[in-house]
Amino acid sequence: MPDASIGAIAFVTLLTIVVGARGIRVARTPDDFMVAARQVPPALNAAAISGEYLSAASFLGIAGLVVSQGLGSLWYSVGYTAGYLVLLLLVAAPLRRFGAYTIPDFAAGRLGSRGLRQTATVLVLIIGTFYLLPQMKGAGITLQAVLGTPYWVGVATLGVVVSCNIAMGGMKGITFVQCFQYWLKLCAIGIPAAVLLIATGHDSARNISPDQAPVFTSATVVSVPLATDFTLTRPAEVTVTGLLDRRSLAGQTVRLCACRHSAGAGTTLGFRAGAPVPVSLAMAPSSAQSWDSAFLTSGTDGAHPLAATYGVIVATFFGAIGLPHILVRFYTNPDGEAARRTTLIVVLLLSTFYLFPAMLGVLARLHAPQLYMSTDSDSIVLALPSLLLPGLPGEMLAALVAAGAFAAFLSTSSGLLVSVAGALSHDFMNRGVSAFRWCAVAAGVFATTAALLINRFSLALLVGWAFAIAASSFCPLMVLGIWWRGLTRVGAAAGIVVGGGSCLAAILATMVGAAHGGWGAVLLGQPAIWTVPLAFAVMIVVSLATKRTVPSNVGQVMLRMHLPEALSRGNAPAYRAGIR
Amino acid sequence: MCLVLALAVTVSFPVIAALAPAVTRITVAGLPLTLIVLGFAFYPVLLAIGWFYNRQARQLEARFTDLVDPPGRAGRPPDA
Numbered sequence: 001m002p003d004a005s006i007g008a009i010a011f012v013t014l015l016t017i018v019v020g021a022r023g024i025r026v027a028r029t030p031d032d033f034m035v036a037a038r039q040v041p042p043a044l045n046a047a048a049i050s051g052e053y054l055s056a057a058s059f060l061g062i063a064g065l066v067v068s069q070g071l072g073s074l075w076y077s078v079g080y081t082a083g084y085l086v087l088l089l090l091v092a093a094p095l096r097r098f099g100a101y102t103i104p105d106f107a108a109g110r111l112g113s114r115g116l117r118q119t120a121t122v123l124v125l126i127i128g129t130f131y132l133l134p135q136m137k138g139a140g141i142t143l144q145a146v147l148g149t150p151y152w153v154g155v156a157t158l159g160v161v162v163s164c165n166i167a168m169g170g171m172k173g174i175t176f177v178q179c180f181q182y183w184l185k186l187c188a189i190g191i192p193a194a195v196l197l198i199a200t201g202h203d204s205a206r207n208i209s210p211d212q213a214p215v216f217t218s219a220t221v222v223s224v225p226l227a228t229d230f231t232l233t234r235p236a237e238v239t240v241t242g243l244l245d246r247r248s249l250a251g252q253t254v255r256l257c258a259c260r261h262s263a264g265a266g267t268t269l270g271f272r273a274g275a276p277v278p279v280s281l282a283m284a285p286s287s288a289q290s291w292d293s294a295f296l297t298s299g300t301d302g303a304h305p306l307a308a309t310y311g312v313i314v315a316t317f318f319g320a321i322g323l324p325h326i327l328v329r330f331y332t333n334p335d336g337e338a339a340r341r342t343t344l345i346v347v348l349l350l351s352t353f354y355l356f357p358a359m360l361g362v363l364a365r366l367h368a369p370q371l372y373m374s375t376d377s378d379s380i381v382l383a384l385p386s387l388l389l390p391g392l393p394g395e396m397l398a399a400l401v402a403a404g405a406f407a408a409f410l411s412t413s414s415g416l417l418v419s420v421a422g423a424l425s426h427d428f429m430n431r432g433v434s435a436f437r438w439c440a441v442a443a444g445v446f447a448t449t450a451a452l453l454i455n456r457f458s459l460a461l462l463v464g465w466a467f468a469i470a471a472s473s474f475c476p477l478m479v480l481g482i483w484w485r486g487l488t489r490v491g492a493a494a495g496i497v498v499g500g501g502s503c504l505a506a507i508l509a510t511m512v513g514a515a516h517g518g519w520g521a522v523l524l525g526q527p528a529i530w531t532v533p534l535a536f537a538v539m540i541v542v543s544l545a546t547k548r549t550v551p552s553n554v555g556q557v558m559l560r561m562h563l564p565e566a567l568s569r570g571n572a573p574a575y576r577a578g579i580r
Numbered sequence: 581m582c583l584v585l586a587l588a589v590t591v592s593f594p595v596i597a598a599l600a601p602a603v604t605r606i607t608v609a610g611l612p613l614t615l616i617v618l619g620f621a622f623y624p625v626l627l628a629i630g631w632f633y634n635r636q637a638r639q640l641e642a643r644f645t646d647l648v649d650p651p652g653r654a655g656r657p658p659d660a
Binding site: 078085093344354 | 615620622626633634645649
């Protein structure tokens with residue numbers, strides 16, 4: 001059965017390696033981008049940005065959360081898109097006119113401080129690592145679902161492929177490849193969603209209606225791959241083969257109470273039409289709120305859903321500005337006006353993509369409630385096609401989804417690893433090619449190892465955390481740096497350290513399980529709601545306190561960022577010299 | 581201005597949902613309102629705001645350029 005999927009994954013991986021090997025140049029040197037600049041039209045550039053941006057969380061995570069936690073999880077997809085609108089409104093054009101390639105470049109160029117540059121580089125490493133982890137996890141569960149290999153095999157495979165590929169010099173900023181990746185991902189999620197929608201129709205609207213626990217619409221046999229505890233909302237008669245509640249049964253029909261049960265690995269449970277769907281404890285929403293609620297509960301034990309929702313909104317809306325692997329693409333725009341057009345097209349492309357995870361999530365809820373017995377919500381998208389469409393068509397769709405998912409992990413983790421290794425080798429080691437290679441391998445090994453420990457967190461939650469750190473450190477730096485003359489280097493460094501540090505501390509506390517329920521769980525699990533205002537406040541207050549150290553060239557730098565190209569064209573060489 | 585509009589639009593939906601839970605019970609053609617708003621309706625709004633902002637910014641920059649450096653003056657090509 002998995003042959004088609006293996007083939008599709010191997011094809012995507014091989015394609016990436018081959019294309020990468022052809023560009024045998026290392027690192028994203030400014031010159032590579034100077035060449036690309038003035039040649040990349042906004043539509044192509046926008047597809048490249050989207051291709052690098054759409055990651056495991058978008059491809060697998062959101063649909064899975066919609067099934068397990070409810071429709072409120074769609075705030076993640078809205079936020080991932082709206083982040084680019086905020087980027088368009090606040091930074092796109094001035095950033096292109098400034099001419100920085102990375103956030104440390106921007107910090108150093110705007111405020112002229114080497115210490116600030118290194119602080120920013122450390123943050124790039126932290127955000128990059130947080131963003132890499134979910135990609136690794138995605139690869140782990142994808143191979144698990146397709147091949148049945150243990151979790152670590154997929155993680156290690158992606159780690160080795162990406163690290164080697166980048167260490168050998170592949171996957172530099174090849175605009176065309178990333179552009180291709182966007183269309184591949186769109187097809188790999190859009191075609192299955194459309195086919196499954198047509199194939200299943202929408203006859204069983206019952207499971208979607210408010211406050212209804214899901215029920216089986218037809219007699220269904222559920223097989224339990226791993227030992228799982230589950231609950232039933234109503235008593236039900238079930239035909240059981242295998243181990244259930246420590247009893248070994250062979251096809252007997254038993255009446256199960258509306259309580260907790262445990263099924264052994266390999267057990268099959270036959271439910272009748274109209275029977276309540278069993279929900280595995282790993283999947284059960286932690287709060288009692290209904291599935292169609294507009295709030296989001298992931299990562300917070302279900303406490304104070306309104307605050308948790310705003311936490312995700314703040315993190316995703318303001319986080320896109322501070323992502324280390326996206327910014328560099330803005331330099332390939334010919335001018336500020338083109339940067340704005342590119343960003344708007346990115347919003348359009350992302351909007352199109354995010355229609356489909358929502359669709360898949362709702363389809364899974366409607367037609368494949370047996371997925372509630374799976375142990376990890378992130379593998380739902382992978383399992384859905386063959387459940388809804390048995391036989392060859394389902395297998396083909398499953399292969400397409402697996403290939404698209406792998407494309408997502410490869411493109412995002414390559415872009416991230418290049419950013420991380422580039423920052424590491426540029427700012428903390430001698431700047432040679434071999435330093436870059438060693439940094440790529442080291443970062444890859446570190447991310448792979450760490451990914452083995454974070455299996456229990458959902459993909460969208462992990463990526464949301466990377467956004468939260470970016471929003472509480474780099475977002476204030478960029479916004480104030482572009483729009484406020486009074487920013488000083490001390491103020492910027494203090495804001496980055498306090499904002500990013502407190503956000504990171506809150507997330508680590510959640511990861512080790514420090515808070516259970518209540519306000520503690522919300523403020524630590526979705527920290528952006530307080531760390532972003534805190535970072536802005538610290539940056540402004542400290543800057544005001546150190547007013548004397550405002551850089552003397554601030555007027556000139558501001559002029560460069562905000563003056564339309566038509567007026568500044570004559571001065572271009574003069575200000576370029578000031579940056580590097 | 582556009583930022584305020586964008587934030588107002590997005591930020592208001594959870595507040596409405598919290599103050600009037602009945603709103604989320606509305607269904608349109610069998611689909612819950614939450615799905616329609618979060619799954620589909622937000623995106624055209626985001627795009628419209630972005631498009632409007634881009635148009636305003638372009639016009640403003642063109643007006644500013646003409647003000648500082650009127651077309652036809654020596655040293656500046658009239659088409660810039």
